[in-house]
Amino acid sequence: VHPNVSQGCQGGCATCSDYNGCLSCKPRLFFVLERIGMKQIGVCLSSCPSGYYGTRYPDINKCAKCKADCETCFTRNFCTKCKSGFYLHSGKCLEKCPDGLEANNHTMECTSVVH
Amino acid sequence: QKAIIRVIPLKVEPIVLEGEFANVAEVTPAEGKLLQSHPLSLCNTSEDEHTESGFITIVKLEQPDRDPNPCLSLANKAKLAGERGARAILFDITDDESAADQLRKPRGLSQPVVLIRGHDAELLMGVVNKNREAHVKIEVKEPPSWPDYDVWILL
Numbered sequence: 001v002h003p004n005v006s007q008g009c010q011g012g013c014a015t016c017s018d019y020n021g022c023l024s025c026k027p028r029l030f031f032v033l034e035r036i037g038m039k040q041i042g043v044c045l046s047s048c049p050s051g052y053y054g055t056r057y058p059d060i061n062k063c064a065k066c067k068a069d070c071e072t073c074f075t076r077n078f079c080t081k082c083k084s085g086f087y088l089h090s091g092k093c094l095e096k097c098p099d100g101l102e103a104n105n106h107t108m109e110c111t112s113v114v115h
Numbered sequence: 116q117k118a119i120i121r122v123i124p125l126k127v128e129p130i131v132l133e134g135e136f137a138n139v140a141e142v143t144p145a146e147g148k149l150l151q152s153h154p155l156s157l158c159n160t161s162e163d164e165h166t167e168s169g170f171i172t173i174v175k176l177e178q179p180d181r182d183p184n185p186c187l188s189l190a191n192k193a194k195l196a197g198e199r200g201a202r203a204i205l206f207d208i209t210d211d212e213s214a215a216d217q218l219r220k221p222r223g224l225s226q227p228v229v230l231i232r233g234h235d236a237e238l239l240m241g242v243v244n245k246n247r248e249a250h251v252k253i254e255v256k257e258p259p260s261w262p263d264y265d266v267w268i269l270l
Contacts, residue, residue, distance in 0.1 A: 017177055017181070019151075023182065033161060037246045037248070038243065041153060042153050
């Protein structure tokens, strides 16, 4: 077994260890920290799970969490779907739509007022 | 300075381990719930979903060649862990003895940093691996009142 890849390695890992899981990922995969009870391990995924967004760095691609009021996002500051109780407007999650826009409770977005 | 680490898993016999306080931080007791942190979680580009504070984090350090470009120094990783609510940081340095040197320079971190290695570390990581909730108490081991002489001459 290659010293850098112990038997416990999951498919996407480039290197891993028994206690920490993945330490680095194969090319193009995203590194995600997964907490299971008191344990925290690294896993490598082809895309980030819901509620996370991906960022590519020179040495690693990482998934990070969307903001607390956002369910799915493109980047930390651009939400694509808000959590319950918030309305989406220009990538932001608002409790109340700005003046001139109305809250669409179906799509949970702020939309132009239709006369 | 030696540390006594009491690990009290739920419904299982406690275990008593020994470690060593690192000079990077204060030598002070601490206690809290045991929580593992992946070495890469202690980077500015990572966040840990765990939001409660008051835990004691254990970080299993890998061989240095497996993380050639660490995101932060160990001292700054310990600092970051404290900022995220850790009451103390345990580093398992079994596979990275160089960590002891990296954490020798005093930095006045308020949360104690304790190094653990070998069989003690193996026992502790065994608790982590079983993912069994555990409470940890870190105590300062007082040096023996009698100095450590190997030979005594009785007249």
